[in-house]
Amino acid sequence: MLLLVVAVTAVAMLVLGFEMLLVLGVPALMVKEFFYGSLPDPVIVQKIVGGINHSTLLAIPFFILAAELMGDGQIARRLTSTADAFLRHFRGGSGYTAIGGSLAFGSVSGSAPATVAAMGRMVFPEMQKAGFKDKFSLGLIASSAETSLLLPPSITFIIYGWMTGTSVARLFLAGIVPGLVLALSFALLVWWEARKHGVARGEKASWRERLQSISRAKWALGMPVIILGGIYTGYFTPTEAAAASVVYAIFVESVIFRTLTLKKLFAITERAALSTAIIFILLALGGLLSYFVTLAQVPQAILTFISYIDAGPFVFLIVINVIFLVFGMFVDPNSALLILVPPLYPVAMALGIDPVHFGVIVTLNITVGMITPPFGLDLFVASSTLSKPVMLIISGIGPFIVANLATLMIITYIPPVSTFLPNLVMG
Amino acid sequence: MKALNALRIMERVTVVTIFLVMVTLYFVNVMSRQVGGTFATNFAWIEEAVRLMSLFLVFFGLGLALEQGRQVGVYSWRDRIAKRLGLPIRKLIDVVAVLFCVYLAWLGYGMTVFVYSTGQISPTLNMPIFWIYLAPTIGFLLLALRYALSLFGVIDRYSAQDGGH
Amino acid sequence: ADFVAKIGHLEAAQQSRHVHLEKVAALVAERTNGAVEFQIFPQGQLGQQREMTEGVQLGTLEATVAPAAFLGGFNPVVSILDIPFLLPDNDEQAQKIRSGAFGKALCDTFTSRGVHCVTLWPNGKKHFTSNRPLANVGDFAGQKFRVMDSNILIEQFNALGASAIAMPFGELYTALQTGVIDAQENPMDTIQRMKYYEVQKHLVVSDHGAMEDVVLFNPTFWNSLPAEYQTVITDAFVEVVPELIAHKAESVKAALEEIKASGIDVREMEAAEKAEFREKMYPATRAAFLSRTGDEGQSLISIYEEEYASVTK
Numbered sequence: 001m002l003l004l005v006v007a008v009t010a011v012a013m014l015v016l017g018f019e020m021l022l023v024l025g026v027p028a029l030m031v032k033e034f035f036y037g038s039l040p041d042p043v044i045v046q047k048i049v050g051g052i053n054h055s056t057l058l059a060i061p062f063f064i065l066a067a068e069l070m071g072d073g074q075i076a077r078r079l080t081s082t083a084d085a086f087l088r089h090f091r092g093g094s095g096y097t098a099i100g101g102s103l104a105f106g107s108v109s110g111s112a113p114a115t116v117a118a119m120g121r122m123v124f125p126e127m128q129k130a131g132f133k134d135k136f137s138l139g140l141i142a143s144s145a146e147t148s149l150l151l152p153p154s155i156t157f158i159i160y161g162w163m164t165g166t167s168v169a170r171l172f173l174a175g176i177v178p179g180l181v182l183a184l185s186f187a188l189l190v191w192w193e194a195r196k197h198g199v200a201r202g203e204k205a206s207w208r209e210r211l212q213s214i215s216r217a218k219w220a221l222g223m224p225v226i227i228l229g230g231i232y233t234g235y236f237t238p239t240e241a242a243a244a245s246v247v248y249a250i251f252v253e254s255v256i257f258r259t260l261t262l263k264k265l266f267a268i269t270e271r272a273a274l275s276t277a278i279i280f281i282l283l284a285l286g287g288l289l290s291y292f293v294t295l296a297q298v299p300q301a302i303l304t305f306i307s308y309i310d311a312g313p314f315v316f317l318i319v320i321n322v323i324f325l326v327f328g329m330f331v332d333p334n335s336a337l338l339i340l341v342p343p344l345y346p347v348a349m350a351l352g353i354d355p356v357h358f359g360v361i362v363t364l365n366i367t368v369g370m371i372t373p374p375f376g377l378d379l380f381v382a383s384s385t386l387s388k389p390v391m392l393i394i395s396g397i398g399p400f401i402v403a404n405l406a407t408l409m410i411i412t413y414i415p416p417v418s419t420f421l422p423n424l425v426m427g
Numbered sequence: 428m429k430a431l432n433a434l435r436i437m438e439r440v441t442v443v444t445i446f447l448v449m450v451t452l453y454f455v456n457v458m459s460r461q462v463g464g465t466f467a468t469n470f471a472w473i474e475e476a477v478r479l480m481s482l483f484l485v486f487f488g489l490g491l492a493l494e495q496g497r498q499v500g501v502y503s504w505r506d507r508i509a510k511r512l513g514l515p516i517r518k519l520i521d522v523v524a525v526l527f528c529v530y531l532a533w534l535g536y537g538m539t540v541f542v543y544s545t546g547q548i549s550p551t552l553n554m555p556i557f558w559i560y561l562a563p564t565i566g567f568l569l570l571a572l573r574y575a576l577s578l579f580g581v582i583d584r585y586s587a588q589d590g591g592h
Numbered sequence: 593a594d595f596v597a598k599i600g601h602l603e604a605a606q607q608s609r610h611v612h613l614e615k616v617a618a619l620v621a622e623r624t625n626g627a628v629e630f631q632i633f634p635q636g637q638l639g640q641q642r643e644m645t646e647g648v649q650l651g652t653l654e655a656t657v658a659p660a661a662f663l664g665g666f667n668p669v670v671s672i673l674d675i676p677f678l679l680p681d682n683d684e685q686a687q688k689i690r691s692g693a694f695g696k697a698l699c700d701t702f703t704s705r706g707v708h709c710v711t712l713w714p715n716g717k718k719h720f721t722s723n724r725p726l727a728n729v730g731d732f733a734g735q736k737f738r739v740m741d742s743n744i745l746i747e748q749f750n751a752l753g754a755s756a757i758a759m760p761f762g763e764l765y766t767a768l769q770t771g772v773i774d775a776q777e778n779p780m781d782t783i784q785r786m787k788y789y790e791v792q793k794h795l796v797v798s799d800h801g802a803m804e805d806v807v808l809f810n811p812t813f814w815n816s817l818p819a820e821y822q823t824v825i826t827d828a829f830v831e832v833v834p835e836l837i838a839h840k841a842e843s844v845k846a847a848l849e850e851i852k853a854s855g856i857d858v859r860e861m862e863a864a865e866k867a868e869f870r871e872k873m874y875p876a877t878r879a880a881f882l883s884r885t886g887d888e889g890q891s892l893i894s895i896y897e898e899e900y901a902s903v904t905k
């Protein structure tokens with residue numbers, strides 16, 4: 001009964017437009033009062049701080065800052081124009097550029113919201129000009145950014161690896177093919193949409209122009225070499241790689257391209273700092289919630305349920321996907337990760353599921369959660385960077401969610417898509 | 428208003444400085460390892476220090492983010508529901524938020540005092556641990572202040588939110 | 593139950609600590625006719641060790657079984673256990689030191705830190721692994737060792753001319769694999785469970801670091817218990833120690849077999865070599881300990897040195 005009151009309050013606050021930190025925080029306080037009244041209240045602050053006081057989480061602010069620097073400066077622009085030189089002569093070429101640009105930028109950026117912001121500013125006007133409907137373009141930009149969490153580097157893989165002890169280097173390799181499969185599914189949507197609406201094609205670029213665009217992007221292309229090379233040759237850990245990417249971005253944007261001024265650096269750093277604050281306060285309150293979830297022995301209940309229905313790996317993975325999708329609709333993706341992985345991971349291991357494969361499934365679910373309404377982080381970011389109403393973006397997101405679910409099925413039931421590459425490279 | 432502007436500048440300079448110092452320290456850490464030997468050992472404190480700094484980065488940014496309309500939420504239905512029901516939902520949110528933040532700041536203060544009294548120190552830096560609880564104490568106060576200013580109409584955090592378009 | 597204690601710890605449910613906590617819980621429930629119930633939360637479900645210890649001080653958690661290595665921030669004196677080769681190899685001699693004047697004096701230092709220490713619990717010994725040879729004491733120089741947050745452990749590696757690199761536990765495997773660091777130290781069953789042997793070439797069975805657990809209760813909860821229940825609990829914790837040591841030895845043996853089967857180079861450290869290491873590391877780590885703990889540390893280390901001399905003679 002009391003639990004119902006808490007749930008109703010949470011949903012009401014969400015619908016009424018309370019800030020997410022209140023939607024997570026106020027119900028958490030109610031749970032504390034109703035069910036754990038005897039615990040001293042300071043435990044609330046202790047768990048809030050405990051939720052974010054981890055070195056591994058430092059990858060998040062660093063990747064956000066690096067992505068903001070590159071998105072604001074020349075790196076993202078040059079990567080996108082390279083993609084454009086190869087793709088624009090297809091019907092609906094700017095749509096493919098949005099995907100290709102997101103893939104290219106995603107391979108240097110570990111943060112999906114930052115990718116939405118960077119790509120949105122560059123690609124949206126082009127897609128508008130080419131004749132795509134706004135709601136399709138917005139949906140495509142928000143969705144394509146998901147690939148930045150599947151291609152290395154990726155915040156989600158780092159957090160999953162840290163929580164489960166799975167090798168982050170393996171996870172990074174495992175995400176590459178699924179990221180490309182996802183991009184392919186979006187490309188099919190672009191192909192369909194462009195045909196249906198007779199979207200124009202661009203002028204074909206000459207090979208000379210293409211080579212020039214690659215050469216202009218060489219410093220930008222140096223980023224993944226340094227990041228991934230640095231990780232796999234042992235110069236730094238994945239978390240440190242995030243800090244290294246900030247240093248590299250500052251160096252390239254200021255010394256090579258000479259566009260980054262101190263004033264700009266200040267503004268970009270401030271913007272990235274606030275993005276960090278917004279995400280971390282949700283992680284912190286998620287830490288508080290997951291503490292109560294543990295105290296209530298919910299993980300044990302899930303285990304009991306799963307052993308009760310006597311699920312094999314096949315059914316279990318369906319159950320996992322459903323749980324994550326439902327959670328992902330309402331909860332910020334990182335909180336979903338922190339709350340759900342601890343109870344579900346041991347079950348997956350008991351059923352003999354490969355931890356790397358499981359990590360890719362979880363990560364893909366997390367990325368879907370970033371575009372599912374009502375709470376979809378990428379939807380909000382697209383809305384605020386492009387000044388479009390959230391409802392317009394939501395109205396166009398349907399096909400992309402379907403494409404996502406199709407990809408999810410492929411990833412879930414064909415493990416080698418994820419595990420082949422890491423097994424090949426790392427044995 | 429002057430005081431508010433000064434506060435804003437203080438917060439902005441703080442978060443930017445902390446952030447850039449965090450990057451620098453982490454980079455120094457990587458470099459020191461390339462030198463190796465007992466030289467690298469001299470930087471074992473960096474991890475602990477950067478983690479503490481990240482807490483201040485987060486909590487000093489909360490108020491600014493709210494003021495700029497950047498805290499996330501689902502704002503699409505709020506004003507329509509308010510109109511339909513004739514409820515001052517914006518004011519309701521501000522009131523709930525002020526109470527929430529002041530309560531958490533109060534708890535944070537209690538925790539800071541408690542840990543100060545136990546004398547807990549960090550294992551590598553030997554730095555007092557109460558600092559990690561001072562961060563949310565200050566942060567929630569800064570956030571409460573913004574919600575209160577919004578409640579009394581001194582600042583407008585709503586027009587910048589995505590639902591405002 | 594009249595008294596319910598939530599007990600949090602970091603290890604997995606199959607490990608010695610958890611298995612014997614369950615045993616203690618059963619003994620206590622039986623001997624108090626169900627009046628005292630222990631609810632055990634393994635694997636850091638209730639938070640990191642620092643949070644759990646703080647929780648025991650605050651009263652949000654009734655008890656925790658904490659590795660001494662994680663308690664230096666709460667009670668600097670407990671860092672004495674980080675000193676390498678502190679306890680003799682012989683289990684009986686070690687238990688004499690643990691349960692004798694030294695163990696009692698160490699336990700007492702927790703009282704002023706707002707927690708009640710019931711007893712020390714053994715939890716195995718640390719060993720070194722590396723990707724570079726560790727054939728003798730000179731080989732350690734220049735290698736990068738991951739180290740837990742502790743000034744004493746940093747000094748331990750300084751004394752050998754090695755780099756001490758701070759790094760979260762969760763990133764250790766990958767860091768060893770990619771070569772960010774060369775080497776690490778951990779108990780045998782951890783080396784096996786976390787598969788560090790897959791990404792290391794050399795293991796030295798050195799038994800150099802005592803992994804002692806400290807059983808801590810919230811004083812308010814403890815004092816609310818009738819004296820007879822307090823005795824029942826303390827006795828139960830002490831009573832299972834021989835079983836705990838045997839269980840640990842079994843899992844260490846099984847772990848070592850699995851590690852040997854992987855084909856990595858395994859070398860047992862001889863007594864003479866251990867003495868050489870102790871000689872090299874003891875003064876530096878002892879000094880680091882004293883500089884952190886002052887008179888309180890001085891008096892504890894005197895007790896220790898007296899006990900050690902009398903037990904090992």
Ligand code: NA
Nearest residue numbers: 106109148153
């Ligand atoms: Na990426």
Ligand code: NA
Nearest residue numbers: 328369372375
């Ligand atoms: Na969602």
